[in-house]
Amino acid sequence: MxxxxxxxxxxxxxxxxxxxxxxxxxxxxxxxxxxxxxxxxxxxxxxxxxxxCRSQRRMAFRNERNLYSRKCGLSQEGMVSIYSLDKPFPVYGSDAWYGDGWDPLSFGREIQWDQPFFVQYQALQRVVPRLGLIGVLNENCSFANHLWHSRNVYLSFDMGFCEDVLYSYATYHSQNLIDCAFSRNCELSSNLLDCTKCYQSSHLQDCEGCQDVHFSFDCHQCNNIAFCWNLRGKKNHVFNKPVSAEEFQAVLQDIRSGSFVMLQKHLQAYTGDVLQKAIRKAHHNLHCEDCRGDYLLHSRRIRYCFDCETSDDLAYCNRMDEKIVSSMDLDNASAAELAYEGTSIAGHRISFCNASYDISNSNLLYCDTLIACTDCFGCIGLKRKQHCILNKQYTKEEYEALVPKIIEHMQQTKEWGEFFPVEFSPLAYNETVAQEYFPLTKEEVLQRGWKWRDQKDEISKVEKVIPAAKLPDSIEDIPDDILNWAIECEATKRPFRIVKQELDFYRKMRLPIPHFHPDERHRRRMALRNPRRLWKRPCGKCGKEMETTYGRERTETVYCEACYLKEVY
Ligand SMILES: [Zn+2]
Ligand SMILES: [Zn+2]
Incomplete structure (x- = not known):
């Protein structure tokens, strides 16, 4: 043909x-x-x-930040889980799930030829115990999911190698941070977005190697600057103008006043002035060769990908941690090769799989939460197994004869080649990352035959609930008692609590108590990043057509790479 x-x-x-x-x-x-x-x-x-639509379908299988308190179905110990109590399957804590106290093969079943495969898969999904939270090698971390090798981390997601980090996302190798995202090697800072090697700073985006820098955008190797944009190697600057060291200290004192009213004033100057004046580069890619997409690092031959690093030969992938090779249609993968249509996966030749983060996985099709498995089809929750179908053990010969027949069956039911449909996700749509990147109303979700969960915040016993607007303005006037209160978010009315570690940080850094729920803060932060879409628009300087994540209607000054480099460096 x-x-x-x-x-x-x-x-x-x-x-x-x-x-x-x-x-x-x-x-x-x-x-x-x-x-x-x-x-x-x-x-x-x-x-x-x-x-x-493919990305949305995969994301509907990943819940990062909606956590529920429940009991482990095996040990009965209290735990936090990504699964609410109303889910049909048992949920186990890590120790119980990884332990030998249960046998996933006991749920095994024969393939039925008079039913679509996905329907049989869903029946299995309703009974096999699931892992409550994803993450390993963490110490003293609570309410954290997709977390690795970390200590004292709280309400943070999709991170690794962090210590004393709170309310953060996609951040690595960092210490003492609050409210950061997509940052690495940073310390003693708050509200960093896409920053690297920043210290004692706040409200920065796209900054690198900065110290004592605040409310600034795209500044590199600077210190003692505030409200600046596109600066390189500068110190003592405010609104991109040089000031004396004393003048800067006066501005810094204002920034560190600990007053919420002052913070709002500064944020207004940042978003209304700094972010409008800054020159933007068409994309945020660094050290890339032949790459189309945004937020790409040290990668080659990539098409239509976002937030990927040290990866080669990819298309339609998002959030690739490192070393993803020759793969397509993945969300949240690490160390994978020849992988296709998957979310939260690692391994070799993994297609149509979910939550199977283990680099020794190989030759998996339509599997969920498999650890160190090879040659499995339609299985859930297996560890160190080979030649299993729907959690039933076969010989190599039986497996190789049966799988082609199942594929033929799936070709007739039009299931072969498709990732699991959204309606087969064990999660409600609005519990998943899909709702963050492809937000829908409850009506839209139900119309499509997908699940919706009316969320209600579980707030454990508190002395009182105080509307954020009624909080004392200054951190100095906040009593220790606040640890026993819940604060009602000014925007969403959702209640949230302050923890001791956080209060200590605000006092030390002289920052006011936040008035917004952590999810609302996350949402606002993510809205400052560019969407995972590419548009063509002319360079604001030379007029040459360029591909960019800045939509055509956006009013910022966006330059092609060549013009940006001429202007900024
Ligand atoms: Zn579509
Ligand atoms: Zn240009």
Whole structure:
């Protein structure tokens, strides 16, 4: 068959119908990852959904930050979990889940030829115990999920190698931070976004190597500056103008007043002035070769990816931790090769899988939460197993004969080549990352046949609930008693608490008590980043057409890389 590439396809989702392209590179990849049993290759067909709908479908299987208190189904110990009490399956704490006190194969079942595969998979999903939280090698961390190698971390998600970090996201190798995201090697700071090697600073975005820098955007190797943009190697600057050391100290004293009213004034100057005046580069990619996308680091030959590092030959991937090679359609992967359509995965030749973070996984299809497994199909919660289907053990010969028959069955039911549909997620749509990147109303979610959960905050016993606006303005006037109160968020009315570690930090750094719920703070922070979409627009300087994550309607000054480098360096 001869195609003229790229192939045009209409997204099969009735509410989308977007036209998308399937390139010859895409087709070569589907062929390359198609599994082989005996000497027959089971061809993975091109996708029927557009890249955005594919990403949304995968994200609907990942809950990062909606946590619930419950009991471990095995040990009965109290625990925190990403699964609310109303989920049908048992939920185990890490020790119980990884231990030998239960046998996932005891839930095994025969494949039925008169039912779609996904329906049988869902029946299995309803009974197999699930892991309550994801993360290992942490010490004294609570309300943290997708966390690795960390200590004293609280209400933070998708991070590693952190110590004394609170209310943060996607941050690594850092200490003493509050309210940070996508930052690394930072210390003693708050409200950093996409920052590297920053110290004793606050409210920074896209900054690097800064010390005592506040309310600034895209400044590198600076110290003692505030309300600045696009500066390199400067000190004692305010609003991009040089000031004396004494003048800077006076500004710093204001910033460190500990007053919420002052903070609002400073934030207004930052968003209304600094962020408007800054020159933006079309993308945030660094040390990349032949890459299309944004927030890419040390990567090569990447198409339409966002937030990826040290990865090669990828397309349609988001949040690739490191060393992802020759893969497509992944969200949140690390150390993976020849992986396709997956979320929260690692390993070799992993397609259509969820929550299987183990680099020794290989040859997995349609699996969920598998550890050190190879050659498994449609399994949930297995450890160190091979040749299993729907949690039932087979011999190698049986496995290799049966899987092609299941694939043939799935071709007839139009399931083969598709990731699990959103309605088969064990989570409600609004509990998942999908709601962050593809927000929908309850009505829209229910209309699509997906699940919605009416969320109610669980706040343990408090002395009183105080509206944020009624808090004393200055950190100096906040009594220790606040640890026994709940604060009602000024924007969402959701109650939230202050913890001791946090209060100590605010007092030490002379910062006011936040008036917004941690989720609202996260939402506002993420809104400052560029969306995971690419547009064509002319460079604000030379007029040359460029590809950028700044939408055409946005009013910031956006330059192509060449013009930006000429202007800023
Ligand atoms: Zn679509
Ligand atoms: Zn230009």
């Amino acid at each position: 001869v195609h003229t590439f790229p192939m045009q396809q209409i997204c099969a989702n009735a509410w989308c119908k977007q036209i998308f392209e399937i390139t010859d590179e895409d087709l070569a990849f589907y062929d390359k990852v198609s599994p082989v049993f005996g000497d027959k290759k089971e061809q993975i067909p091109p996708p029927t959904l557009c890249p955005q």
